[in-house]
Amino acid sequence: MATPIDELKEAFSGFTELIGEVTLLVNEGPSSYPALYQTIKSIHQAILPIAYSLLTLYFLLDFLGKTMNFQFIRWETVVSCCVKLIFAKFVMEHVFDLLEAIFQMSSYVTSKVGATGSDASFFVDLTAVEADYDSKGWFEKKMYYFTLMPFIWVLQCIKIVITLVVFGRLFQLLIYTAVSPIPIATIISDSLSSTGKRFLMDYAAVCLQGIIIIVGCVVYGAIMSSVTFGAFTGNGGNIAIWKGILSVLALLLVVVKSGSWAKKLTGA
Template sequence: MSDNWVVQNLQNSLENWNEKLAEVWELLTESPEDFRGGGIWEIIQDIHGALMAIGLALLVLFFVVGVIKTCGSFTEVKKPEHAVKLFVRFAIAKGVVTYGLELMMALFEIVQGIISTIMKASGLGNNNELILPDEMVEAIEDCGFFESIPLWAVTLICSLVITILSFIIILSVYARFFKLYIYTAIAPVPLSTFAGEPTQQIGKSFLKSYAAVCLEGAIILLACIIFSVFAESPPVVNQDAAPAAMVWSYVGELIFNMLVLVGAVKLADRIVREMMGL
């Protein structure tokens, strides 16, 4: 690595970005069970199990309320076809609550299969790393003291922006895991609404929202793939420009591409929800 402070600062910020983006690729293929060693998942399972009793109690309540609202009289309940329909609804709802965790993990595995397919189809195993071109490093190292003053200011601004963007993108991916944990933990309560016809829409919306959170991973991956393709063709270095202008032009274009990627990641939730009609 160069001994020049400007070069070191820029390289360190780009390395930090590369590390965060590489971590994003790893997290997109990781399941909630393995995230952070699985300690969080064990707690979520305990909470899910504790809420199971509440979910089953609400199941009966929603079922009774649904029967009262959908049946005009007790005579209708005695009809075989209506009684069978109610029994099937109750049995399915109980199965959804009891095996809700398995159902949600199966849905997550399906989405992970989609993510794996996208990775294989793209031919990319990870992101393409960003580096400073050798000609830019040489131009910066050849700068005199007075030429370096505006270069320091440009470098500080660019490095700060790149560092902030790198943390934003990794936090967005971490936030997806937190949403997966929250949905899984409280699942027995909203899933119990399937027991009643008037309340079943709540359960459907819950599953669709959970599926949307799972699919966020696919949208984030697509955004990372597009960024990696951009990284294969870095901006052209204008060797005739002053060092500060050269750095500003080159790194500025990189930052613009980073902003597009971060924006796509931040909008992943909205994009998926619009696709699913939520």
């Protein structure tokens, strides 16, 4: 019969598998799922004509504004406007490939970082806890089980939250890729071009978020194997339990905050 110590060990050891799954999910983009890839590409192609219409509208509005301000008196302005239109059309036609290239670059970095930390230890030594549990009587063991249950529940909840954040990042990448022609259409307009640039920076930030998550997982392994949290963690077996809980909470903080940190690093 499984003891509460066995359940606690299983809850902690589950983070080793979780980190492996997170690494795989972070490196997966639209092309990782053939059927999903075709769906995203179909949505992208359906939105593309609308984006071309917006591109034309923004160009005409920008053209009329410059005409009314007599900016087309200089031939440099006319050439610049035509070059911008050609460039905007080229970006619009290849934005799907551009986003895929950005993701592949981030995926290459995350695979390298993940390989660096693949040998990290995620072991929590619960020997003292097990010895303390075995020394207790039948009734004390039952009461001890109730004291350990909150730790097990917290660990399970943290796993769910981490998985949701990583899945949410994947959904964000898919949605950004599908609707990308609409914000990219704004690059033709001088007054709206910041929207398209911000979209590309946002997409780069979502890709960078994956790198931060993987780095957090690697650091988590280093914390588990070497860091001591001090006397406030308790005595005896409690030290190992609290050390594991604090390390997992640190990992949760990194994963939850990874999106905002990535935006700050990219200036998005």
